[in-house]
Amino acid sequence: MKPTKILFTRFLLVFCLILTLFVTQAFQAMAGGRLVDLTHPFDETTIYWPTSKPFLLKKVHEGVTPKGFWYESNDISGSEHGGTHLDAPAHFARGKWHVDDIPLERLIAPGIVVDVRKRALNDPDYLISRQDFLDWENRHGKIPQNTTVLVLTGWESFWPDKKKYLGTDRPGDVKNLHFPGFSADAARFLVKERHLGAVGLDTPSLDYGQSKDFMAHQIFGEANVPGFENVCNLSTLPARGFRVIALPMKIGKGSGAPLRIVAEIN
Template sequence: MIQPQGQNSITYTRVIHLSHVIDIDIPQWPGDPTVEFETVAELNNDGYYLRRLALGEHSATHINAPNSFHSYSMGIDQYPAQSLVVPAVVIDIRQATAVNSDYALTIADVVAWEEEYGEISQGCVVILNTGWQKKWFDKSAFLNHDAQGIAHFPGFGSDVTQFLLKERQIAGVGIDTHGVDPGQDNTFATNRLVLEKPRIVLENLTNLDQLPPKGTTLAIGILRLRGGSGSPVGVLALVP
């Protein structure tokens, strides 16, 4: 069958959740609102079951919008639908993070990955598998604060972020930690660089160990919050 011009097709054999289940005791960034559920209707009394949900825009598995770091930039409600279905590559740095929780991805890491799998294509989201998803149910280990309150978890170095944006023209970044920036980086350099344009920043991903290095397509389901600085997301991986 001839495809209409401009129509794309996605071939996949598996669909995998990349989002954690939202619950009241998930790891939260310091100062973020807690997750709350309140029952407002019950089957026995009202004929149906309904809860009210409260949580922060950057809670659980989430996407950050440009206006979270750049004044007068667009909110999450302005992301085009087409921008939320994107190819992804996965760079596995679990060996490095096992010995250094502050590890930051380098340009050398990207070059080594490309020597094995080919150059990262324009328009991809680059995802880091740090192994941090296994710490999700231990809030202390997940954020890994020291005695001074500084977080220690891996992320993207600013040099490699600039390289990926300029030389590979990527669509965004994602990670299984609470931030694409290493925990010690309180300047949020990678967030700021990526979100200078309406690109994608995904944090607190899971099940990354089930993804191949290349070939996956992401379908990112946002909440279209008016002026939102981000949104909890349901991310589906369509795996070939």
């Protein structure tokens, strides 16, 4: 064969290989990735704040009707803030987004998991720090803008044991709340220096249990950053390479809402 012919054949081979790769990738992406549910169910074990109205499922009908067909129906009630739920920015920041104001692009976005279990699991008053995110960046690169930042403290493994998860199982007892949350410095870092899109974790609150001023809530709220609380199954996710799909019940003027949150792994 002539040298040009050999070159052409080699080129054709490489071309086909690259094309196959991209076509596969495109089809995979369009078909969607593997789905992981990050949501606790709402039932009689669902954990709410000690002062909040818990979830109640009240049976309206369950059985065969006089007309001969099966029929089940229930009423539901509870606080906006309990179980796996959304904190709208308006929860702690006047005039900021309510549930129904949040653009879908903030709720469906690329996500990362920052694993702080080594520091948090032995310290029920752990404050998630700026250093936790810098450590993650050392291994995975700078957190891109508009990322949904999820923090795995390990608290998800205590659910639904109220005493271990909240620090107390007594209704109204807010003095003995103990679980990790974001330090004000970490919240400011994520907002001002990393321009995150949304934030979430596997504890009952963005602020740690002993917080009295709820600074993380205030900082994220002022920046119109939605918060996802009582998230679970974060330990099954990779550090990056997935999309978070976080769809709250669309409560008009809600300060929060029950949230169904799912990861779609690329």
